[in-house]
Amino acid sequence: MKKTLLSAAIGAAVLGFASAASAATLDTVKSKGFVQCVVNTGLAGFAAPDASGNWSGFDVDYCKAVAAAIFNDATKTKYTPTTSQTRFTALQSGEGDVLFRNTTWTINRDTALGFNFRTVNYYDGQGFMVPKSLNVKSALELSGAAVCVQSGTTTELNLADYFKANKLEYKPVVYEKLPEVNQAYQEGRCDVYTTDQSGLYSLRLSLSNPDEHIILPEIISKEPLGPAVRQGDDQWFDIVSWTHYALVQAEEFGITKANVDDIRKSSTNPDVRRFLGVEKDTKIGTDLGLTNDWAYNIIKAVGNYGEVFERNIGQNTPLKIQRGLNALWTKGGLQYAPPVR
């Protein structure tokens, strides 16, 4: 306890005033009128601002979905761009309400860091990208290579573990910010680029010559990416979790942004009617602290999970990522929502 107090004292002097008294996050969000999401500084397809400063991407759509669920207005969002090093402090300090930043769910982050994870909105795994000219077919051939990696990530740890386990040597070339890693790889400061495979696909696009680089087949880790919130606010945790489940459930029902109004009017399926908040005497939305049409508002704003996926990172986008593990459980994937009842 003494140590705790000491470090707290020093920390207090360092950080200055942290967020004030611990009001329920939902109330805070409602009173300030927007959801503050902690996102990536710029990862094409996941969260990136365009030339006029409008954010878009997979993670950004999740932020919009939460705003739609609360305010019935997907524009009531603000974004805090963070590096991999600053994201946790931003959430811990109360600078943001929720972290949507392709962040891997680990036990350490779930416990010691004081966050809560429940849903995985993207099942990922770490891979390697190399220039084709190196003629590398497998990650096991990489001994002696210089590897570019972003600091403070699970990627950095997996990299060390993988090379150690396979008795390979490497030279880490570590940067704090993504653009710096990209540039270093492009300039040949390192031979290999490693991060989550989704990230590699995204980054390959930003290279001047994407066709000259290949992504190696090995996936060396499990990277379940999902939203994180601060511990100690179960209601807010539920809202963020069920926003994801609503997106998945909508896809399972076949409800899309385009047909949601029709289905809402005409559906006789009690499951669907309950989900969209038109069943009589339903309390699902209000129990969550929202209105009963929360799921309808989400779908109306961003579509279902499949739509969010395809719009930002799917086959018709430059990233061309397959659904793979992220297909619905009914289609051989892992995306599964608990029943809404």
Add this chain to the structure above:
Amino acid sequence: MPPYPRLKQKTHKKEKDLKNEVTGEKASMTDHAAIAPSEGRTLRAYVYDPKIRGIFFQLLTLVIVVGVGWSIFDNTVANLARSGTASGYQFLKGRAGFDIGASLIDYTSDSTYGRAILVGFLNTILVAFFGIITATTIGFIIGIGRLSKNWLIAKLCTVYVEVFRNIPVLLIIFFWYKGVLSSLPQVRDSVKLPLGMVLNNRGLAFPRPVWGDAAWVIPVALLIAVVAAFVVARWAKQRQMRTGKQFHTIWTVVGLIVGLPILAFLAAGAPLTFDFPIAGRFNLSGGSVIAPEFVALYLALSFYTASFIAETIRAGIRAVAKGQSEAAAALGLQPSTTTRLVVVPQAMRVIIPPLTSQYLNLTKNSSLGIAVGFPELVATGGTTMNQTGQAIEVVSIWLAVYLSISITTSLFMNWFNAKMALVER
């Protein structure tokens, strides 16, 4: 002691009177003085007493500072408890799990977080140490150059100072890293330099000396040589004082310090081989490498700080009265001797205090190495912070370390300053 309480009561009464009727002020005051000089102060006199006011405002400041400090402390404790974050410094003993590109000590991903931070600390010291030496050297040359009577040299030095002093140091770091060093050849087009050195955009690789078993005699020989050099120098000085005979101290000392270790090296059977850098499939393997991240940071800090040091040096030299050099000239001293023996020793007194600030600045600016991925203290600490979530603890370590480095540098420079000041008269 009966009289005092009574007196005090009286005083109080008088003060009350005073408050009620201002007109009676003068009379009461004289009254007081007459009765008891030491007690003769009214409330008003207390209010206007500069000493008491001073104490009052100091107390007020103290209360405010303590109050703000307490509220911050209280807030943080409450927030930490609420967020469920583990705190304390135990995490330093945990396995780090990440690798570091450049380390002066043995470090693997199996080492602890504490060691990772130590690696960063040593890298900070490394770049600050070499940066300070280089910045001082360049600064001296440029500073003296600006005072040169040669128009071209003086103007070139002025341009140098104005350019580097007016660009943010971060940009200078980027200039070296992205502008200069990344334009070096790719690893597969490496340039081969003499002595087995290889240059590419991943750094300068050079043969690493591998010492044999008997190599310990060489540092021992060096130590003996240094001690012997001191003894010789002392003896020579004493003899010159006594008899006026000069002795070739410099040559003897150089001979000792260079010659003795070489003799020891040969006597031990030349226990030295080299590990040459060889092109592997991806990288060079073997040898030692000076990474471009280090070079960029080192050069940028040196060049940037040198521009400030140059101005400090110039100011110091200008501060020496012209009469001093004129007097020296009148005594028949040559210009170079005048500079060395008359101007510089006096200028040093002016130069050293601001020079200390520049050294501290350079050390602190080394934290910008994170921008180019040099694993100094802030970089390794930042990674640790991210992996463990112990933001407050890591930030406190940063503060403590930089504070310690700065205070140590300050103490050393103060000592040096005191020594220079004593030499003067």
